[in-house]
Amino acid sequence: MTSLATSLVRGAVTSPFRRAGRPDATLPAERLTLPAAPAAPGPLAAYRTICGFPEAGDRGGAGPGDAGPGVLPLTYPHVLAFPLAMRLMTGRGFPLPVVGLVHTWFEACGHRAVRADETIQLTLYAKELTAHRRGTEVTMVTEARVDGELVWESRSGYLSRHATEAGAGERREEADTEALPALREWRLPGDLGRRYGAVSGDRNPIHLHPLTARLFGFPRAIAHGMWTVARCLAEAESDGPGHQLRTVRADFKAPVLLPATVVYAADPGGNAFALRSPSGRVHLTGAVTREA
Numbered sequence: 001m002t003s004l005a006t007s008l009v010r011g012a013v014t015s016p017f018r019r020a021g022r023p024d025a026t027l028p029a030e031r032l033t034l035p036a037a038p039a040a041p042g043p044l045a046a047y048r049t050i051c052g053f054p055e056a057g058d059r060g061g062a063g064p065g066d067a068g069p070g071v072l073p074l075t076y077p078h079v080l081a082f083p084l085a086m087r088l089m090t091g092r093g094f095p096l097p098v099v100g101l102v103h104t105w106f107e108a109c110g111h112r113a114v115r116a117d118e119t120i121q122l123t124l125y126a127k128e129l130t131a132h133r134r135g136t137e138v139t140m141v142t143e144a145r146v147d148g149e150l151v152w153e154s155r156s157g158y159l160s161r162h163a164t165e166a167g168a169g170e171r172r173e174e175a176d177t178e179a180l181p182a183l184r185e186w187r188l189p190g191d192l193g194r195r196y197g198a199v200s201g202d203r204n205p206i207h208l209h210p211l212t213a214r215l216f217g218f219p220r221a222i223a224h225g226m227w228t229v230a231r232c233l234a235e236a237e238s239d240g241p242g243h244q245l246r247t248v249r250a251d252f253k254a255p256v257l258l259p260a261t262v263v264y265a266a267d268p269g270g271n272a273f274a275l276r277s278p279s280g281r282v283h284l285t286g287a288v289t290r291e292a
Contacts, residue, residue, distance in 0.1 A: 027126040027138070028093035032084045036121040036146075039072060039080065044116055046199045047076060051227060052234035056116065070115045074108055074245050075230045077122065077152050079200045081142045084124040088140075089158075094126070096138060096160040100216065103225045104137060107249040108154035114144065121145045127155070135161040180265035180274050184235060188223060190259040196227045222255040228284050232264060232273050236288055239270045250286035 048055055053073050089098045114120065127139040137159045144152040193207030205212035206222055213221045229250045237245060256262060256275075262283065266273040275284040 025095035025129060025136070027095065027129060028088065028091060030088070030091075030093070031123050031125040032088055033124075034081065034084060034122040036119040038119055039076065039116045041116070043199065044072070044076065047079060047230075048073065050196055050199050051075075051230035053230070053237070070117055072114045072116055073230065074110055074152075074233055074248055075226060077114070077120065077144045078106070078108065078142060078154055078156070078226065080120070081122045081124050081144075082201050084122065085140055085142075085156075088124060088126060095129070096136065096158075100161065102159040102161065103252055104132075104157040104159045105249070105251045106154065106156045106226065106229055107247070108152065109247045110152050110245070112151055114146070114151050118146050120151075132159055135159055180267055180272060182263045182265045182276075183239065184264040185278075186231070186262050186264065188256065188258055188260045188262060190221070192223055192227070192258055193221045196224050200224065200226070202226070218255065218257065220257045222257055223260070225250075225252045225284070228252075228256060228262075228275055229286065232275060232284065232286060233288065235264055236266065236270050236273055239266065244291040245288050246291050247289045248286060249288075250284055252284055253282045256283050 045055065047053075051073070056070055086098075088094060089096070089101070121144070123143045123145070125141055127141045130137050130139070137157050140156045140158065142154045142156075143150060194209070197203040197207055202224060204224075206216050206218055207213075207224055208221060210220045213219070229248065232250075233245060233248060261278055263276045263278060264273065265276060271289070272285075272287045274282060274286070276282050
């Protein structure tokens with residue numbers, strides 16, 4: 001956590017000196033790695049609790065997204081690698097200001113079940129810069145290996161907003177989320193951002209308090225995007241057939257201002273899902289695949 005705190009401070013200091021949208025911008029070629037280690041039981045249990053995954057031992061199963069005995073939730077390696085992402089994005093060679101970066105999408109694939117007691121080596125690197133209609137987007141890649149075997153990987157898009165030429169970047173096709181039936185309604189407390197930040201290490205000011213969120217243009221603190229994905233996956237595991245998630249793709253559409261009431265919607269097979277406000281505003285869309 002000391003290293004993560006240092007990265008957060010460094011990002012705040014260096015961001016004003018970085019200009020997004022430079023045509024000659026390049027990404028650092030380095031790959032950052034965390035030494036192989038098992039997940040710490042305490043933080044993992046706290047993560048399962050706040051995201052709605054069953055506690056280890058509540059039920060069996062061995063799918064990559066199954067929270068059965070000793071199996072990591074599909075989103076958890078991303079949390080473990082968060083300090084690496086902060087270190088890379090606040091390092092000298094990273095071209096975008098980390099302050100103001102917006103997490104736009106996330107996808108992960110579990111190539112097999114990953115037990116919590118396995119020693120996992122995590123590697124993270126920046127893959128590409130792409131034009132976006134609202135700025136420049138960077139893709140970050142995370143890989144998890146056990147004894148050299150690639151067992152899990154993810155990609156995330158982070159947007160640095162700046163003025164662009166008309167037509168720059170392509171819009172993604174919008175999913176028809178209105179057709180998904182509402183299944184659950186969740187009431188999210190105002191301190192959710194602080195609680196998830198303590199569990200995940202992501203203490204971005206926009207998530208912690210209304211006062212710090214206003215500094216970045218939000219009227220109130222907003223929920224972590226990765227919490228919304230994990231909470232939906234926990235629901236998908238309990239509702240869908242097989243309960244063993246292999247992949248997830250999620251697109252973040254609009255922030256969830258805390259406190260809030262949100263509606264979880266999903267198709268009958270439990271594969272496509274969305275998070276909406278009661279008024280119909282879409283916060284998140286996504287889809288999962290399952291083990292055969």
